[in-house]
Amino acid sequence: MQRTLVRIPIGRIIGWLLLLALVAITVLPFYVMFKTAISGPGTLFQQARSLAPLEPTTLHFERVLGLLSPEATRAAGGTGALIDFPxxxxxxxxxxxxxxxxxxxxxxxxxxxxxxxxxxxxxxxxxxxxxxxxxxxxxxxxxxxxxxxxxxxxxxxxxxxxxxxxxxxxxxxxxxxxxxxxxxxxxxxxxxxxxxxxxxxxxxxxxxxxxxxxxxxxxxxxxxxxxxxxxxxxxxxxxxxxLTVALQSFQSSTPQGAPDWSGLMAATFLSVIPIFILLVVLGRQVIASLQFSGLK
Amino acid sequence: MIRGQLPVAGPHTLTWRSIKKRAFGPEALTAYLFILPSFIGFTTFYAVPAVRAVIISFTEWNLLRAPRNIGLDNYERLLADPLFWNAMKVTGLYVLYNIPIQVVLGLFLAVAMHRLTQSMIIRGVLVLPYLVSNVVIGLAFLWILDPILGTANMLLGWFGIPRQPFIGSPDQALASIAGINIWRHMGFTALLFYAGLQSIPKSLYEAATIDGAGEGRLFLHISLPLLRPVTVFVLVTSVIGSFQIFDTIAVMTQGGPVNATRAIVWYIYENAFQFFRMGYASALSVVLFMILISITILQMRLLQGNRSDME
Missing domain, CATH: 1.10.3720.10 (MetI-like)
Structure with missing residues (x-):
């Protein structure tokens, strides 16, 4: 009796751990995008040793959206490469x-x-x-x-x-x-x-x-x-x-040696938001649609 | 005899009148109007260009001067072009890295979801990368895989693994791109397998469990055989899709370093839109088309189409 109680959960626990690990791997890149986008200017080197955001700010979102003056953009880490996000x-x-x-x-x-x-x-x-x-x-x-x-x-x-x-x-x-x-x-x-x-x-x-x-x-x-x-x-x-073409061109015009990662990640993260919204609002229907696309 | 009717017309033979009615009757005319917009789209952007691609492939054409007919020269040149063979090798390797891991992970995720949780949130999260454009994903991974500042090397460092150059090195670039696409597609593949699993009657699992079968047996003797049609679909579409890898390469490596990621569609793109060799690029694309058709037919044969083992 006790043996079966113990035996079944172990397989299930391993299954759950693997499943959650893959979920974590799926989420991580989106988190890194977000973390980089909200970390303060000049923190890129410290960020290489931390998973937490550093000196949180909305500056990068603002400059990508064109809300800051050219001087303020440069001060926040802009490189002159522009993306007219709106x-x-x-x-x-x-x-x-x-x-x-x-x-x-x-x-x-x-x-x-x-x-x-x-x-x-x-x-x-x-x-x-x-x-x-x-x-x-x-x-x-x-x-x-x-x-x-x-x-x-x-x-x-x-x-x-x-x-x-x-x-x-x-x-x-x-x-x-x-x-x-x-x-x-x-x-x-x-x-x-x-x-x-x-x-x-x-x-x-x-x-x-x-x-x-x-x-x-x-x-x-x-x-x-x-x-x-x-x-x-x-x-x-x-x-x-x-957007996709603008993002690619933003990336290729940012300096090769020291790319504007904060700006790039802010722009990419912003471009994903509509998809997040679609998934949250129509989640069930989106998933049903995707399943359907495979079973034609 | 009614005028306009063929002498031997029976109820099942075509008559002039019925042909006329089918071609020009009110129903047919309505049908033509309904079809017209899509027909214009189909002819202009599918049928004519498909034929034109073949015609262009027999010419030398840089778009500045008129196309010059050179017969099969492009095809001869292609066979002697080391970069073409390199592109085939790169593309083949990419498919080999990509498909098995993607299918196995997708299958595992589907079974785990099916047996452990019906959570909509988990399915939604897993499929998220598939909903995001390849450009966004390419940019995010360009940063994550940065050899000095990237998160990937930080995580490897936690486990005492030395820094890796990833896409900066000819040895790792292609595998890195394959890894990114596995990451992007595993959730979607899982969703397709999951839909397949849901269509298997629960009673089969219950009966087998009563007979003492464990999870492993349930998977091997029920799930796997009954998932065959889905597996065929996943394999055929993902192989065809992988052969056409382009966006990630355009954003991350542009075919480099050296020729490590110069896959076939990127090579065609370069020829057509950077060097303006329309004829040569078209010849390459026609060859790609023939390869994809052969692979599809071969896969369908090997996997015996849409039938599952239990039928």
Whole structure:
């Protein structure tokens, strides 16, 4: 009796310890980011021997947000390398909103046609969309860059959103699978009441598809917010560049020998906050969405 | 006989009218309107560029002068290019470091969560790195792995391990990048396995426990075989993803030191957007595409697709 009581917990305790160790390893880099961002100017060398923040201050956040004068910024450890954080944040928000709403809306229209309507070339076109899932980004980025350049769209929002705003193969595929499962009787009833196809789609299909639309919306938001490669190729100018590109450029313009780690960590930490908020507010749905992305 | 109908039309054969209706009837026209925006996106940014990439790969083109047709020269040059073979070696090694550890850790975390705790908070924390951009993670680890001031060397010092150069050294750079990506993806991989575990009926575990099976047996004889479809998905997508490692390299090492982290997509990027060798870069990207397709087919064959062992 006592033996079984002792035997079972040991395995569970080891399991818990390993689990918590991995949780700690997951959290640590975020903590270091935060610790460095709030430690006072000139403490980088002492920080190399301490896990606790030293001389806590909000100076680095303030200077990254552009709230301090150039002199005060220099005094707080700035190196002259600048990141216009509010503007980069605004650009990321515009980019993300355009991509999410455009992609989800236009993909859902196409998905509805593929799920419900009959027309010539439907299967062929659908397999075309599906096979596009297999093409690595870099293959498409070279011709797409040339196209955007020829259109004169380098360093513009339309150039940045163009490849993502009208569809992605995944979005169409994902929503079609869901629409196929909706009972057709609902639409027939709407048609008998004289609704147009678009009316049926807008007033019946979209409202009852809230869950998959939110799931797709969350996945697209995360992807768009973090997108780096494509904006890095087509939009590096400071007035349009998104956060990821601005952070990379901030890093590469800070002096190699003595980088402005406090400023860099303040900026990176600020850029993670929206993701923290998303996770806290929509945690359950975010996790469900991610699980779903694996089980298509 | 009705006009416009084929002479031998039965109920299941196509008639002119039905073809006409399918192609130009009101339903078809509505469908075309619904498809149109996505179709424009698909043709402009997927289908045409995919073909164009192949066409460009047969040319020499620096974007300043008109492209010059050179047939298969780019492909011949690629086979003789030591940097291409170096990129393949670097990428292959990266995948080899990355995948096994990531899958094992993900599997462990999933089983631990499944058997010990259903906590949403733990799942949320573990998946956090996956939600953050690679650029942010690259910058954070650039600081953490700093050879002199970084937290990693401080922690190693606690255990009496001497300072390591990490990404500053050609011997450690690639492993460091792989480590960072393992850190980023293990929680997400765990989430996928966890979802798979949740779909296994609880009664199986209960029955086996009554029969006296311990945790180890439950894992080997129930969880692992039934997780096969998820494992196939995780392996295929993470191998394809790892082959295309770019962001972390762009932020942290730019292919260096020496050629230690010059993985294939970074090498293609350099050729296309730093040296403006569009033809050569396209040829490299077409080769990458063919490699990825072969690996996917091979993996599907070896792992026998979507069937689990119990079926």
């Amino acid at each position: 503007r980069a944040l605004r650009n990321t928000v515009i980019f993300t909103v355009l991509v999410v709403f455009g992609q989800v809306f236009f993909s859902s229209m196409a998905a509805y046609a593929f799920a419900r309507m009959r027309f010539i070339g439907k299967d062929l076109l659908f397999y075309g969309y599906l096979s596009a899932l297999m093409i690595p980004n870099i293959v498409l980025f070279i011709p797409n860059f040339i196209l955007i350049r020829d259109l004169g769209w380098l360093n513009t929002f339309q150039g940045m959103v163009a490849p993502f705003v009208l569809m992605t193969p995944f979005a169409v595929f994902f929503l079609r699978q869901f629409f196929l499962g909706i009972p057709i009787s609902l639409e027939e009833a709407a048609r008998l009441d004289g609704a147009t196809p678009f009316g049926t789609f807008w007033r019946i299909i979209l409202p009852i598809s809230r869950t998959p639309l939110v799931t797709l919306g969350i996945l697209t938001t995360i992807t768009a917010w973090n997108e780096f490669f494509w904006p890095f190729i087509v939009a590096r100018q400071s007035d349009v560049r998104v």
